[in-house]
Amino acid sequence: MKTVSNCVEDILISQPYLEEALSRNIINFSALAIELVEPISDMLKKEVKPGAIMMALRRYNPPATLGNSIKMKRVIQNLGDITVRSNLTDFTVKNSATLIDNHAKILERINKEDKLFYAFTRGIHESNIVVSNSLNDFVKQHLKNETFIAVQENLSAISINLPQDNSKIAGLYYHFFKRLAWEGIVLYEVLSTTNEFTILVEDEFVDKAFTAIKKVKS
Structure with a gap:
């Protein structure tokens, strides 16, 4: 059964710029959660509260490759x-x-x-x-x-x-x-x-x- 966290992950993976901004803590979690209420509600076919989405955003763990890892820095x-x-x-x-x-x-x-x-x-x-x-x-x-x-x-x-x-x-x-x-x-x-x-x-x-x-x- 699909959860709010699954939906958040699907959306972020499909929008790498958004995912990177989230990983760098340069995005407003509350504003993003409100923005995602409608698409996630549609995905789950039920009403979802912004608070649940914001919690999933804060718990989301982006792939290490998106960050400035030491290995990536060395290659670049x-x-x-x-x-x-x-x-x-x-x-x-x-x-x-x-x-x-x-x-x-x-x-x-x-x-x-x-x-x-x-x-x-x-x-x-x-x-x-x-x-x-x-x-x-x-x-x-x-x-x-x-x-x-x-x-x-x-x-x-x-x-x-x-x-x-x-x-x-x-x-x-x-x-x-x-x-x-x-x-x-x-x-x-x-x-x-x-x-x-x-x-x-x-x-x-x-x-x-x-x-x-x-x-x-x-």
């Missing part, structure tokens, strides 16, 4: 270089039986110019190719028989080198996404390898996004 402080690459285009193409062969021809050209930016991601139904704008015509020519879902030019990539043990730290990416969201930055694409994390943003957001990520590191 050890973030590596932040690299920015501009003048990029993102091609989204429907997967097909011929895509890999056509993509191989693009790779041959990229291998001849090591200063070009390139990233490839294959999903279940579609694939993304991110390249320097200078290759736009070349890519379009070699994918002319493929089905384009989207083509976005004037993008910039911001890449962050992560510490070797980053894959064992819960909540690391949350700090990046939270900061970018607070700054109102729209992410066009997210790319990741084991020790490198890259976001793609439209050129108009690149300076703001770079500053936001620097703030996470500092």
Whole structure:
């Protein structure tokens, strides 16, 4: 049987900003309890008093990963270089039986110019190719028989080198996404390898996004 505490936990987990504010004791418990009366009453299908909700809020124990744990601080402080690459285009193409062969021809050209930016991601139904704008015509020519879902030019990539043990730290990416969201930055694409994390943003957001990520590191 669902309780007031269960409902409070469900709501806080679905709203991580609210959960973090609660964990940092920068939120008014009484005001929040009143705000939650209606949704929790609906969830339990009976009237709930603000006092019961406030008690559940005070007893709520947020995940340790949301706080500034020593381990999380160490990882963030050890973030590596932040690299920015501009003048990029993102091609989204429907997967097909011929895509890999056509993509191989693009790779041959990229291998001849090591200063070009390139990233490839294959999903279940579609694939993304991110390249320097200078290759736009070349890519379009070699994918002319493929089905384009989207083509976005004037993008910039911001890449962050992560510490070797980053894959064992819960909540690391949350700090990046939270900061970018607070700054109102729209992410066009997210790319990741084991020790490198890259976001793609439209050129108009690149300076703001770079500053936001620097703030996470500092």
